[in-house]
Amino acid sequence: MTTQHAKQIPIDALAVGMYIVGLDQSWLHSPFLWHRRRISQTEDIARLKAYGIRHVTIDPTRGLDVPETLSGPPTASPTLPVPSVMAHTTPPVAPPLTEPRDAFPDLALAQTVHAEATTAVRNFFANARTGAPLQGTVAQEVVEHLTETVLHHAAALAGVVHMRQFDTDLATHAINVCIFALTLGAAQHLDEATLPCLGLAALLHDIGQVHLPRNLLRKPGAYTAAEQRLMQAHPQLGATMLAQMSGISPEACRLVAEHHERLDGSGYPQGLRGSTLSTLSQTVAIADSYETMLGNRTGHPPLLPAQALRELYQCGRLQQLDLRLVETLVRCLGIYPVGSLVALDTGAHAVVVKVHPTDALRPVVRLLETPQPGHDASSACIDLAAVPSRTILHAVDPATTGYDIVQLWPGGSRS
Numbered sequence: 001m002t003t004q005h006a007k008q009i010p011i012d013a014l015a016v017g018m019y020i021v022g023l024d025q026s027w028l029h030s031p032f033l034w035h036r037r038r039i040s041q042t043e044d045i046a047r048l049k050a051y052g053i054r055h056v057t058i059d060p061t062r063g064l065d066v067p068e069t070l071s072g073p074p075t076a077s078p079t080l081p082v083p084s085v086m087a088h089t090t091p092p093v094a095p096p097l098t099e100p101r102d103a104f105p106d107l108a109l110a111q112t113v114h115a116e117a118t119t120a121v122r123n124f125f126a127n128a129r130t131g132a133p134l135q136g137t138v139a140q141e142v143v144e145h146l147t148e149t150v151l152h153h154a155a156a157l158a159g160v161v162h163m164r165q166f167d168t169d170l171a172t173h174a175i176n177v178c179i180f181a182l183t184l185g186a187a188q189h190l191d192e193a194t195l196p197c198l199g200l201a202a203l204l205h206d207i208g209q210v211h212l213p214r215n216l217l218r219k220p221g222a223y224t225a226a227e228q229r230l231m232q233a234h235p236q237l238g239a240t241m242l243a244q245m246s247g248i249s250p251e252a253c254r255l256v257a258e259h260h261e262r263l264d265g266s267g268y269p270q271g272l273r274g275s276t277l278s279t280l281s282q283t284v285a286i287a288d289s290y291e292t293m294l295g296n297r298t299g300h301p302p303l304l305p306a307q308a309l310r311e312l313y314q315c316g317r318l319q320q321l322d323l324r325l326v327e328t329l330v331r332c333l334g335i336y337p338v339g340s341l342v343a344l345d346t347g348a349h350a351v352v353v354k355v356h357p358t359d360a361l362r363p364v365v366r367l368l369e370t371p372q373p374g375h376d377a378s379s380a381c382i383d384l385a386a387v388p389s390r391t392i393l394h395a396v397d398p399a400t401t402g403y404d405i406v407q408l409w410p411g412g413s414r415s
Helices: 042-050 105-132 136-163 170-187 194-203 207-212 224-233 234-243 250-258 279-294 305-315 323-335
Strands: 005-011 019-023 054-060 341-344 349-356 360-365 381-383 394-396
Touching: 105 136, 105 170, 105 207, 136 194, 136 279, 136 349, 170 194, 170 279, 170 323, 194 250, 194 279, 207 234, 234 250, 250 279, 279 305, 279 323, 305 323, 305 394, 323 381, 360 394
Parallel strands: none
Antiparallel strands: 005 054, 019 054, 341 349, 341 394, 349 360, 360 381
16 A cells, blocks of 8 residues: 555546545545545546545555646645544554544444445445456455554444444454454554455455355354355355455465464364464454354354453463464453443443553443433543542443443444
């Protein structure tokens, strides 16, 4: 992802054939899902102007350039500062949780990212089921957008997944696994070539399942021996499908093929073990295992985030999954991840809204009582690290309470 050639130009200089990599407003206030896109018609430019956008950032290496007279530094607009979410045309690879310490995760932004990315992937999988030729660029754009959001709003995206305010299907599972894999990959400081490869493999890790019988995928009970063999064929089937798509690297295909392999040789389809497995495929495997524990796609009751992390840690201790990577994910998400409902020693319920990277057991929580009209919900937040007299007793299943956690989030929710 090239950044050194990017240049900001006034909207009036934008022309068909140019490739946009940034806007002067939050993408939530633009008419397009992805900021990185080629302008294909004059109507696209008119729509951008209608939304009040005055400057765009283009990448001349991926589209047309502007005339030399316009290629110099643009005149700064004092009334249109560039929001932090759009401050980088391509975000630097850095550990997640880069939000300001005094800010709460932007749940509304994360909800929009999650919903729109899921729709795009759902359409992609629907095309895959028909056998139509697949364009890798569609999946790459989804990964590119998720990567940008993870690098700047990892906690918010994790919170949306942990609250599970959506229907669980193959597309949402793919998005969620991609989010957790990118979070774990960013914590490993992967470079700008490797992180997109990881994200693409995580997004498409189960694409082989689109050609399996739907009644098999929805079966609530145990598989027969024949059904088990059919299900265990999906990693290699998916890798074969990816190899036929343009722009997909052999490494991404390898990660898809290996995402159910385990370090102790107990995985499938080939029973690989130890150092023969890629660290990146273990990253996808950990993200996939964690998300599966949170959901109910396998017919098993979903686990709470804290329970799933505990189970994941046991898999690491048993040398099925890379324990070092599991511990890294726990440090990223916290013992009680953002979006978790917990019970305090006072008897009150609270939702975790921020995690301290150095004190995983004492996050910032928001007490769950309905605020009075005009009352700022953030004033009910408690930093447990600063109040040692209060502790978390245990995690709570939101299904057993009457709270609408999303609506009680600090700052409200624009779902």
